Amino acid sequence: MRTTHDVFHLAIPAHDLDAAQDFYVTRLGCKLARRYHDRITLDFFGDQVVCHLTDGQVATPESLYPRHFGVTFRVAADFDALHACAVTRKIPFYQEVALRFAGLVEEHRTFVLVDPAANLIEFNHNNDPRKI
Amino acid sequence: MRTTHDVFHLAIPAHDLDAAQDFYVTRLGCKLARRYHDRITLDFFGDQVVCHLTDGQVATPESLYPRHFGVTFRVAADFDALHACAVTRKIPFYQEVALRFAGLVEEHRTFVLVDPAANLIEFNHNNDPRKI
Amino acid sequence: MRTTHDVFHLAIPAHDLDAAQDFYVTRLGCKLARRYHDRITLDFFGDQVVCHLTDGQVATPESLYPRHFGVTFRVAADFDALHACAVTRKIPFYQEVALRFAGLVEEHRTFVLVDPAANLIEFNHNNDPRKI
Amino acid sequence: MRTTHDVFHLAIPAHDLDAAQDFYVTRLGCKLARRYHDRITLDFFGDQVVCHLTDGQVATPESLYPRHFGVTFRVAADFDALHACAVTRKIPFYQEVALRFAGLVEEHRTFVLVDPAANLIEFNHNNDPRKI
Amino acid sequence: MRTTHDVFHLAIPAHDLDAAQDFYVTRLGCKLARRYHDRITLDFFGDQVVCHLTDGQVATPESLYPRHFGVTFRVAADFDALHACAVTRKIPFYQEVALRFAGLVEEHRTFVLVDPAANLIEFNHNNDPRKI
Amino acid sequence: MRTTHDVFHLAIPAHDLDAAQDFYVTRLGCKLARRYHDRITLDFFGDQVVCHLTDGQVATPESLYPRHFGVTFRVAADFDALHACAVTRKIPFYQEVALRFAGLVEEHRTFVLVDPAANLIEFNHNNDPRKI
Amino acid sequence: MRTTHDVFHLAIPAHDLDAAQDFYVTRLGCKLARRYHDRITLDFFGDQVVCHLTDGQVATPESLYPRHFGVTFRVAADFDALHACAVTRKIPFYQEVALRFAGLVEEHRTFVLVDPAANLIEFNHNNDPRKI
Amino acid sequence: MRTTHDVFHLAIPAHDLDAAQDFYVTRLGCKLARRYHDRITLDFFGDQVVCHLTDGQVATPESLYPRHFGVTFRVAADFDALHACAVTRKIPFYQEVALRFAGLVEEHRTFVLVDPAANLIEFNHNNDPRKI
Helix, strand or coil: CCCCCCEEEEEEEECCHHHHHHHHHHHCCCEEEEECCCEEEEEECCEEEEEEECCCCCCCCCCCCCCEEEEEECCHHHHHHHHHHHHHCCCCEEEEEEEECCCCCCCEEEEEEECCCCCEEEEEECCCHHHC | CCCCCCEEEEEEEECCHHHHHHHHHHHCCCEEEEECCCEEEEEECCEEEEEEECCCCCCCCCCCCCCEEEEEECCHHHHHHHHHHHHHCCCCEEEEEEEECCCCCCCEEEEEEECCCCCEEEEEECCCHHHC | CCCCCCEEEEEEEECCHHHHHHHHHHHCCCEEEEECCCEEEEEECCEEEEEEECCCCCCCCCCCCCCEEEEEECCHHHHHHHHHHHHHCCCCEEEEEEEECCCCCCCEEEEEEECCCCCEEEEEECCCHHHC | CCCCCCEEEEEEEECCHHHHHHHHHHHCCCEEEEECCCEEEEEECCEEEEEEECCCCCCCCCCCCCCEEEEEECCHHHHHHHHHHHHHCCCCEEEEEEEECCCCCCCEEEEEEECCCCCEEEEEECCCHHHC | CCCCCCEEEEEEEECCHHHHHHHHHHHCCCEEEEECCCEEEEEECCEEEEEEECCCCCCCCCCCCCCEEEEEECCHHHHHHHHHHHHHCCCCEEEEEEEECCCCCCCEEEEEEECCCCCEEEEEECCCHHHC | CCCCCCEEEEEEEECCHHHHHHHHHHHCCCEEEEECCCEEEEEECCEEEEEEECCCCCCCCCCCCCCEEEEEECCHHHHHHHHHHHHHCCCCEEEEEEEECCCCCCCEEEEEEECCCCCEEEEEECCCHHHC | CCCCCCEEEEEEEECCHHHHHHHHHHHCCCEEEEEECCEEEEEECCEEEEEEECCCCCCCCCCCCCCEEEEEECCHHHHHHHHHHHHHCCCCEEEEEEEECCCCCCCEEEEEEECCCCCEEEEEECCCHHHC | CCCCCCEEEEEEEECCHHHHHHHHHHHCCCEEEEECCCEEEEEECCEEEEEEECCCCCCCCCCCCCCEEEEEECCHHHHHHHHHHHHHCCCCEEEEEEEECCCCCCCEEEEEEECCCCCEEEEEECCCHHHC
16 A cells, blocks of 8 residues: 555656656646756655666657556546646657547547657546546 | 555556565565466555566666666655565575665665565655655 | 544455456546455555455346445546546446435435446535445 | 545444443443434444344354455554453453464454354454555 | 644533433434543544533523534535535524624624533534634 | 535633634634634634633633543653743643543543633543554 | 644734734734734744834735745635735735646635835736645 | 635845845745746745746844734644755845744744845744644
8 A cells, every 4th residue: 555655656768868857847837856967856746756767778669558557537637637638848748648448438538748758758637536 | 655545556567477476465564455377466655566477587686777666665664574575485586685865965864675576665764764 | 433544345256257357446436456266455545455266157236236336426527537437448337327315314425336347336426425 | 446535334233232332342441423213323433333223132143254354454553452351351252362374474463252133253463564 | 723633622511411412413413532420522523522510490591692502614614514414404493594794704604503401512614713 | 524625613712812813823723813802813733723702701610521522642742842832932721731541541631621611621641552 | 844833924024003903804814823913923824924013114015926825725715805804804914815837737716905104015816726 | 714725925125036035936946936027936834925027125124013914823843844945055134043032922932034135934833732
């Protein structure tokens, strides 16, 4: 059981910290917790995402599987507001809004953004809170 | 702002779903939310981790950076209880408990576990809640 | 006073753990906390239900009284979502949705499911939160 | 996911409603929500237990399995206070305080009370909150 | 600052404990916490009201001032549900629903019930939460 | 069920609003919500107490029963801090700290203050949260 | 991380404590926590604002920048209720309701009040909670 | 009543945004929410502080009154941790830790930091939560 005082954290690669900060802070609206020469620490929707400066070229993401991360919203308005923000600020989509598993219990809406290091970020909304 | 009704999710690779379930559910004590032929969905300390069945051999993890995930506990007893659980159940450590940044504001204790697909899972505790 | 950190638990009989897991986890959407040779532990809507492997044949349930368990939802949408899930996934009903005590303060909607060991599970919704 | 607004309920048999009320309200300290001619509704540590008047004689409980219910406390002081209450008020024990699974992750303390209809009520405390 | 763990309590006179229990528990839906020979303790909308057996005859209440107690609801539906309950169960009104201070910031709806010992109980709803 | 958004309120008599404000705001540390010519509204430990200007002389309080009000603290330090405040600021005691029902489940500490209109205010602390 | 138990406080100048109390308590509806000869302490929407008696004449506020304070509401109804209160009670506006950054992610509604010492108080509402 | 979803905000002057960001983010550990050419928005202990770029020279602060802002902590450990952070990171103090109103109800510990634009920031801890 993780209490609300504990924080999940995820470390991901970045090839350019300025680009990462522009993507997550200026466009996606995350808060910048700290910046060091080799990483930036973000408050990503209440959890912690750390972008570590990593050598190598940006790969083109080939598939949502097996690696991606994101947030499943309980309230549709939050999902819609984030989507509107992404459109308004021209954040690159890997996949536009789609309805998945229509008619099944698992039915949900989803869209996927892609950050400058080709990390895929998926946002969902499901009308049935039990599916979260 | 992620509310407590929203859920962070992370998708990671697994090369053997039985081994993943044994590691996360039987040993680490996560709850199994669902199991399909190609993935298992876990309640990982309140957030959602999905292990996707992926081809390929298990690589030996070379470095904690740039990819790992985990939980930063606010209460030392929770960190200690999880560490005791890992020792008692012989969960493989990638790195035993260590004190990092001793004497600085960032000082914290940390240990790192490794799952059957070589994903690294880091648990921290920091006396100063502002560093979370 | 039970705080939100405490957990209510209920132990019930099961005559086949695979059938119990299929019913509670795969169909009803509960999380599997642990499985031993003689029992499975479920996260049943936030509380703990343990199915203990028990000899004997499955009896046909004769009456909702004196034994059953379940959840009273505060929000109608949660009641409706669970009912839709039960219909979609063909979970067996002991009693379809009915309105009880119509016109009285105690008025509420209810439906009853039956698990593979003939345990009855009742779900309610009452517009007046004081009746919960 | 059961929110704190939803309520778990459990229906159990009683052969004498006065005896049930004396046991649960006067001695165990539960609140009486309602009393009808054929049942009493209790606020049992935040959830709802309903005792339904049932014909038949009180059976001697033979085993804690497969049927019992109870509460797992997160805080040791709550477990100790309830135990002290049971001793002071001479509530009958089915099983005095015992330590189970000593040395394992599942280690916990437990005691079991027996109500006038031979229903068994188990209270636990586990130092590791993840085992709840 | 009273935290949610603390409880406000109010002691009031009663001239007949059976009548008080019938009024508060059976009709108004409060829970009975304890009953002694000289008092009953009620869970009155989350706070504690104690009716102490007192000699003397029931006086007719002359005015809402200076003594009464009650609850100000934040959500209109809770106010309406309680009012409907009072009508359905024929709880005696001292004053039916009225709108007070119409057009001013202090505008609110109110009704007043009277218990068997002539204690007045006022329930309010105000659209502006800042006026609570 | 009163939610944390609802507010309990209690109306009591006062024979001198300046004296009431001095007692409750300046000495006891309650917040003054509003003052009219005929009443003052106080934030009394999170609930609302209204002192209504009332004719007549101050009676000497004869007994804690049947009328008094107050707060039962869950945490001993809050009880002690309020008691220290009352001593330091020379708030008149009707009854100094006493231990009641020693050795029983109902054991608790209590002290009683008296306001300028002879209303009695009781503060308690009980080690067993179930007795609240 | 400020928990809900911590309190933000802000000290501002006042040239007349009676005028400040009339503005903040009688008209804006804040609670008066304490009054000394040289300052008043207010519960300003859950945080603490202290008005310190300061020599000098009231300056006419020239600009919202760089100094002002206020509250950003999450729920539109709270913003509307406060605005209606200000209109009804004839609280002086420095700036009436305006829509800012229309069509952008930062779009929000805002109005600005001015207190007797020319301190500017801004209230906002933003449909996108992530912009708070 | 400000709910936990609403946010208090305070606008203050800054004469150099890089210096402000270094002070608040790198040293004091606040999160950077957004940076524009003329201001930075900070998550200051859960509330919002905006530093607006302002002409003029930095004045030497002459007095804590009438203008300053800060946080009153409920838990002593949070106060101590922040003080240790300020010392370790050589944040300039306007006033070292002092005990004020010793022996009175208002007794509390306090220290005051000064930011690059000479804004004073006061942190307090008071053993009696009612004084917050």
